[in-house]
Amino acid sequence: xxxxxxxxxxxxxxxxxxxxxxxxxxxxxxxLTVAIGTDVENWDISKFPDGDARFxxxxxxxxxxxxxxxxxxxxxxxxxxxxxEAGKVWLFHLRKGVKFHDGTLFNAAAVVYSYSERxxxxxxxxxxVTKVEAVDDYTVKFTCQQPVPLDTYxxxxxWPVAGPGSIDSAGNFVNPVGTGPFKxxxxxxxxxxxxxxxxDYWGEKPQLDRVVFKVIPDASTRTLALTAGDVDxxxxxxxxxxxxLEQDPKITVHxxxxxxTDFLQFNTKKGxxxxxxxxxxxxxxxxxxxxxxxxxxxxxxxxxxxxxxxVMLYSTxxxxxxxxxxxxxxxxxxxxxxxxxxxxxxxEKNGQPLKVKxxxxxxxxRQQREAEACQAQLAAAGFAAGIALLxxxxxxxxxNQGDFDVILRSGFFVWGPYPHHVRIHHSKNYRSHYQNPxxxxxxDAAETTTDEQQKRQLYEQVQKMxxxxxxxxxxxxxxxxxxxxxxxxxxxxxxxxxxLNLAGVHLKR
Amino acid sequence: xxAVAFGVSFVTFFLMYLAPGEPAEMIAITRYGAENLTxxxxxxxxxxxxxxxxxxxxxxxWLGHVLQGDLGVSLISGEPVLxxxxxxxxxxxQLAVAAMAVSLLIxxxxxxxxxxxxxxxxxxxxxxxxxxxxxxxNFWLGLLLMLLFAVNLGWFPVSGxxxxxxxVLPAITLGTGIAAVTARLTRSSMLEVLAQDYMLTARAKGxxxxxxxxxxxxxxxxxxxxTMVGLQFGHLLEGAVVVETVFAWPGVGKLLVxxxxxxxxxxxxxxxxxxxxxxxxxxxxxxxxxxxxxxxxRYEKGG
Numbered sequence: 109x110x111x112x113x114x115x116x117x118x119x120x121x122x123x124x125x126x127x128x129x130x131x132x133x134x135x136x137x138x139x140l141t142v143a144i145g146t147d148v149e150n151w152d153i154s155k156f157p158d159g160d161a162r163f164x165x166x167x168x169x170x171x172x173x174x175x176x177x178x179x180x181x182x183x184x185x186x187x188x189x190x191x192x193e194a195g196k197v198w199l200f201h202l203r204k205g206v207k208f209h210d211g212t213l214f215n216a217a218a219v220v221y222s223y224s225e226r227x228x229x230x231x232x233x234x235x236x237v238t239k240v241e242a243v244d245d246y247t248v249k250f251t252c253q254q255p256v257p258l259d260t261y262x263x264x265x266x267w268p269v270a271g272p273g274s275i276d277s278a279g280n281f282v283n284p285v286g287t288g289p290f291k292x293x294x295x296x297x298x299x300x301x302x303x304x305x306x307x308d309y310w311g312e313k314p315q316l317d318r319v320v321f322k323v324i325p326d327a328s329t330r331t332l333a334l335t336a337g338d339v340d341x342x343x344x345x346x347x348x349x350x351x352x353l354e355q356d357p358k359i360t361v362h363x364x365x366x367x368x369t370d371f372l373q374f375n376t377k378k379g380x381x382x383x384x385x386x387x388x389x390x391x392x393x394x395x396x397x398x399x400x401x402x403x404x405x406x407x408x409x410x411x412x413x414x415x416x417x418x419v420m421l422y423s424t425x426x427x428x429x430x431x432x433x434x435x436x437x438x439x440x441x442x443x444x445x446x447x448x449x450x451x452x453x454x455x456e457k458n459g460q461p462l463k464v465k466x467x468x469x470x471x472x473x474r475q476q477r478e479a480e481a482c483q484a485q486l487a488a489a490g491f492a493a494g495i496a497l498l499x500x501x502x503x504x505x506x507x508n509q510g511d512f513d514v515i516l517r518s519g520f521f522v523w524g525p526y527p528h529h530v531r532i533h534h535s536k537n538y539r540s541h542y543q544n545p546x547x548x549x550x551x552d553a554a555e556t557t558t559d560e561q562q563k564r565q566l567y568e569q570v571q572k573m574x575x576x577x578x579x580x581x582x583x584x585x586x587x588x589x590x591x592x593x594x595x596x597x598x599x600x601x602x603x604x605x606x607x608l609n610l611a612g613v614h615l616k617r
Numbered sequence: 618x619x620a621v622a623f624g625v626s627f628v629t630f631f632l633m634y635l636a637p638g639e640p641a642e643m644i645a646i647t648r649y650g651a652e653n654l655t656x657x658x659x660x661x662x663x664x665x666x667x668x669x670x671x672x673x674x675x676x677x678x679w680l681g682h683v684l685q686g687d688l689g690v691s692l693i694s695g696e697p698v699l700x701x702x703x704x705x706x707x708x709x710x711q712l713a714v715a716a717m718a719v720s721l722l723i724x725x726x727x728x729x730x731x732x733x734x735x736x737x738x739x740x741x742x743x744x745x746x747x748x749x750x751x752x753x754x755n756f757w758l759g760l761l762l763m764l765l766f767a768v769n770l771g772w773f774p775v776s777g778x779x780x781x782x783x784x785v786l787p788a789i790t791l792g793t794g795i796a797a798v799t800a801r802l803t804r805s806s807m808l809e810v811l812a813q814d815y816m817l818t819a820r821a822k823g824x825x826x827x828x829x830x831x832x833x834x835x836x837x838x839x840x841x842x843x844t845m846v847g848l849q850f851g852h853l854l855e856g857a858v859v860v861e862t863v864f865a866w867p868g869v870g871k872l873l874v875x876x877x878x879x880x881x882x883x884x885x886x887x888x889x890x891x892x893x894x895x896x897x898x899x900x901x902x903x904x905x906x907x908x909x910x911x912x913x914x915r916y917e918k919g920g
Binding site: 158326336 | 636637638639642643646647648649650654655656657658693694695701704705756760763764767768771774775776777778862863864865867871872878880
C-alpha cells in the first residue's frame with residue numbers, strides 16, 4: 109500500500125513539474141491581459157468568427173470603413189469612398205503605404221481577395237455585391253444588385269480585409285495576415301492568444317508591447333480573475349457583478365449603450381399572436397423600465413418597444429413608445445374575445461385558457477432574468493406564459509417547427525450604426541415569422557434610397573410600423589460593459605459591440 | 618476492447634441523431650453566424666456533408682474512416698479531431714492524477730480512522746464531512762476556494778493552466794467531491810474486514826496493531842475501494858466539465874460538451890472512442906492491482 113501511495117505521489121509530482129513554472133517577472137514590457145469567454149476557433153475570412161473571437165479579430169484585422177467610439181463612420185483602410193449610380197456602385201480609395209503583417213503591401217488586389225467567393229460574407233450572400241474589381245492599385249469598385257449603403261456593411265469586424273498571404277498556393281488557410289495594430293504570435297487552444305505590437309502600423313502606434321487574451325469560459329471566474337489582479341481587463345460582465353465591481357476602488361467599470369437590443373419576437377403565423385391585439389396587449393403589459401431597474405440592476409436602457417438602440421442612425425426621438433397600461437391590455441384582450449370567466453386569473457376564449465410558450469436561450473443569464481420578468485407581468489395581465497429554456501439545437505428545432513408563441517432574443521443584422529436589424533421582420537428573412545407586404549416595401553425603400561431626408565422619414569415609418577403592428581416587442585437596449593483595473597490608462601469604450609478599442613491604452617506603473 | 622469501442626460509438630452516434638436540432642443547420646450557424654442564415658445555406662451543407670443520407674449510412678461512412686485511422690475533422694475549428702483531443706488530454710490527465718491524489722490522501726486515512734473508532738466523535742465527524750463533500754456542488758466549492766485562496770489571500774491564481782499553483786484549487790475542488798465517496802466505502806469495507814476471523818488470528822499471533830491494520834485489514838479492505846477508484850479515475854479522464862469550466866482548465870471535458878452543443882459529430886465520436894479506450898485501460902490496471910492485493914486472484918489460470 110505504502111509503495112502504491114509513494115508511486116502515485118511521484119507520478120503526481122512529475123506531472124505537476126511537467127506543467128512548468130512559467131511565471132514571468134513584470135519587466136518594463138507593456139503587457140495587457142484581457143479575459144474573454146470563448147476562444148478564437150477560426151482566423152480565416154472563409155468562416156464567421158463567433159462569440160468573443162471578434163474582439164480578438166478587431167486587433168488583427170481591419171475594415172475599409174471604421175467606426176469611432178460613437179459609431180460615426182470614419183476612414184479605415186479606405187481613405188475616402190463615394191457611391192455612383194444612385195448607390196449601386198461604390199468606389200473605395202485605399203490608403204497607401206499600409207503593410208500586412210507578413211510584410212506585403214496592402215492594395216486593391218487584397219481587397220478583391222477579401223471579398224472574393226472564398227470569403228464567408230460573399231459565400232453566404234450577406235453582402236449584396238455582384239462584382240468586386242480593382243480599378244487601379246489603390247481603387248476598388250464594388251457593384252451591387254440594388255442601391256445599398258455599402259459603406260455601413262464594410263464596418264463589420266467579421267468581414268475585414270485579409271492579406272492574400274493568409275492562404276497557400278493550394279488555397280488552404282495558413283495563418284492570419286491582417287493590417288491591424290497587433291499581430292498574432294501564439295495561440296494555445298482553450299487557454300490564451302498572444303498578440304504582439306505591429307511596429308509598422310499605419311495609424312496611431314500602439315503603446316502596448318503585447319496583448320494576452322485569456323480564455324475563461326465562466327463569467328464569475330472572469331470577474332474574480334479581474335478582482336484578484338490575474339487579468340487587467342474583462343469584457344462582458346454579468347449584470348449582478350457589475351455593481352459589485354463598481355464598489356471596488358481598484359477597478360473602473362466602463363459602460364456605454366451598445367447597438368444590441370433584446371426583444372420578444374412573436375409567432376404571427378400560428379397561435380394566439382396571429383391577432384395583433386394580443387401582441388399589443390403584451391406590449392402594454394410589460395414594464396421595461398421596471399425590468400431594467402429591478403431585474404438588471406439598472407444596466408441597460410428600457411426600450412419600451414423601440415426597434416433599435418437610440419445610438420443608431422435614423423433614430424427618432426418622438427416615437428409613440430409603449431407605457432405600461434394593464435387596463436389597456438385587458439381591454440385589448442377583451443376586444444379579441446379573451447376574458448377571465450372562471451376567476452383563475454387566466455383569460456379564456458371558447459373555454460380555452462390563453463397559454464403562451466416562450467423560448468429562451470439557456471446561454472444568456474440576462475435574457476433568462478428578462479424572461480422571468482416578462483412571465484410575471486404577462487401573468488398579471490391574464491396570460492399563462494410558460495418559459496422553455498433551450499440550448500441552440502433544441503431552440504432552432506422548436507423555431508423551425510413553429511412550436512412557439514414568442515422567442516426572447518437579441519441581435520440579428522446588428523453591426524455598426526445602420527439599422528439593418530429591421531430586416532428581421534422582412535418576409536424574405538429565414539427567421540421572420542411575420543408577413544406584411546407593406547412592411548417589406550417600406551424596409552426595401554428605406555435601404556435602397558440614397559436621399560438622406562427620405563431615408564430618415566422611411567426609417568421613422570418603419571419604427572412606427574413596428575410599434576403599431578408589433579411583430580416583436582423590444583425590451584432592453586443593452587449596455588456594453590468593460591471592466592479594467594486602475595493600472596490600465598487611456599481606454600475609451602466604444603458603442604460597437606464586438607469591437608475592442610486599444611488605441612492609446614497603456615499600463616501605469 | 619474493439620467490441621466496447623464499437624458499441625459505445627454506435628450508441629452515441631444514434632443518441633446524437635435523436636438529439637433535437639438539425640446538424641446541417643447547427644453547422645451553418647457555426648460557419649455563417651445565426652443571423653446571416655438562409656435556408657439555401659442549410660441545404661447546401663446538408664448535401665455537402667452527406668447529412669441527407671440515412672443515419673446508418675452516415676455511421677458506416679464514419680466507421681470506414683476510423684478503421685483507416687482517420688477520426689475526421691472537427692466541424693467547429695476545422696482541425697483534425699485527434700489534434701484537438703491530444704491538445705487537451707495532458708491537462709485532463711494532470712488534473713485527474715492530482716485530484717485522485719487529493720482524494721486518496723483524504724479518503725483513506727479518514728475511512729480507516731472512522732472504522733477503527735466506529736461510533737466515536739471522530740467517526741461522526743468524518744462521515745458528516747463526507748456527506749457534505751458529496752452534496753456540495755463543484756462549481757460552488759470552486760468559487761468559494763477561489764474567493765478565499767486566490768482573491769483574498771492571493772496564494773494561487775484564480776484560474777488557468779500553467780504552473781503547479783494553477784492545479785491546486787481545481788484538484789482540491791474535484792478531489793474532495795470524490796474523496797467523500799471513497800472515504801465512506803473505505804470505512805464500511807474496513808468494518809467488514811475487522812469483523813473477520815483472520816483479524817483474531819493476526820492478533821493471536823501477537824502482531825503489532827500497526828501491522829495488523831496496514832498489512833492485513835487495509836490490504837484486504839482495499840479491493841472494493843480499488844474497484845471504485847478505478848471507475849472514478851476513468852470518469853476523471855473524460856474530463857470534469859464543471860470544474861474545467863469554472864477554473865478555465867483546458868481539458869477534454871469542455872471540448873466534449875462544446876462538441877455536443879455544436880452537434881460536431883466527428884469531434885464527439887472521436888472523444889467517445891478515446892474515452893472508451895481509456896476506460897478499458899484503467900480497468901486493466903485495476904485488475905493488475907487486484908492481483909497484487911490478493912494473490913488468490915489469478916487471471917491466466919481462468920475461473
